[in-house]
Amino acid sequence: MDRFFLYDDLEDTQTRFVSFMGDNQRYDLVITQSNRFYGKILVLDMQMNRFAIIGSDDLDEPGYLEHVYKRPADEAQELRDYLHELV
DSSP states (O other): OOOOOSOOOOOOOEEEEEEEEOSSOEEEEEEEEOGGGTTOEEEEETTTTEEEEEOHHHHTSTTHHHHHHTOOHHHHHHHHHHHHTTO
């Protein structure tokens, strides 16, 4: 079978593994920075098995983190507060 690749690129990235406690929840994140995301970061939530490419505009979008990471508002706000420090 012949494969039709849209792209197959190899790129150096910076990856950060972060674990911290919020008021009621522990967060285990993998944060990857790459030129591919146009200034945004790839954030993997290892506990919820969810990920998203996030920039400051996404953090300011009401309900976005709650939806993407399937977290209640208080947990999403803790995550939002931390991610604002990175973007």
